[in-house]
Amino acid sequence: MVASAYLSPALPSPSHPMAKTGYGKRSAGDEDPHADPDFAHLSPRDREIAVFVDHLEDGHAMGYKAIAAEHPRYGQQAVRTSLGRITLAGHLRWIKEHITVEDNSMRWVTRTYWSRTRRSAEWWEDFARERHGKDVTEDYMPGLARVEQAEEPAPEPERAEQVEPVDEPVDEPSTAYEALAEVRRADARMSLSDSDCRSLEHLAAEWLNRGATPGDISRALTDGLPPDVTNPGGLARNRLEKKMPPKKAKIRQKAARRARVSRVIMACGLCDADERTTKIVGGLCGECLAAVEAEGPVPGYVPETFLPGQRSGGGLPGADEVIDVTDRVNALRRAAGLL
Secondary structure (H helix, E strand, O other), rough: OOOOOOOOOOOOOOOOOOOOOOOEEOOOOOOOOOOOOHHOOOOHHHHHHHHHHHHHOEEEEEOOOHHHHHHHHHOOOOOHHHHHHHHOOOOOOEEEEEEOOOOOOEEEEEEEEEOOOOOOOHHHHHHHHHOOEEEEEOOOOOOOOOOOOOOOOOOOOOOOOOOOOOOOOOOOOOHHHHHHHHHHOOOHOOOOHHHHHHHHHHHHHHHHHHOOOOHHHHHHHHOOOOOOOOOOHHHHHHHHOOOOOOOOOOOOOOOOOOOEEEEEEEOOOOOEEEOOOOEEEEOEEHHHHHHHHOOOOOOOOOOOOOOOOOOOOOOOOOOOOOOHHHHHHHHHHOOOOOO
């Protein structure tokens, strides 16, 4: 009955913004495949927001303002509250990672981790601990590409074909030679002989090495010619030498400095407070937890606790026991120091 209330989920559009390099949504990994019951334990609105987030690509912005700007039905406050409840349900965590770089520079970054599979608070605590010491060089060095060694192409199998012997090897003309030989097609006054092309070949090759094209060479040798050209070879040499393009600047790429996670703390997903200043319970600080609870259930949603039969806990500890919502809320508030 609950599932039928959610028939047409809104999915992210290609215009959904990406976060800064290294930020945004990050999959926690080891997830179950997509399935209809993934978010059946959530209210219809929370379920819709969860499906929206689940379909975001890694790196997409995960702030409630960014999601509300793209979602066709819900505004900032609704999305913020739903993200809070999705966090309490075990799908979302914000973790602050202290990064130490090889040059001894340091920084704090807040990571948004998403799990389609519902996780317990203990699972998320273990996940955060495992982040400590991780090598994150690729995540924190935007703009510094890592040079991968290209694989050697596999040799082609030998063909059992009969090759006709030739009397003399035929040398293919170089690109530089062909560029000079083609100049005559642009202007007949610059008809370079074979001897001219061979003596000027090294100059034309240098043009090509510096980034010029055969068309650039042709234009340099034919633009603004006098009415009569008595020595095309001499004129071509003079122009190739005087109009030689500058050398291409050599781009030196810095090697990426190693970076690793040197400290990990849990943070509140709604206000960015963290364990250094407040207690985090279920992914939220006490103040945000109280705000999420104050809104109450979404109109029209009947929590599974109040439906006949036992509630499925999605593989979490205590999955087969019926949970009293009031007791559960009071327990969370006591843990957050609000009672």
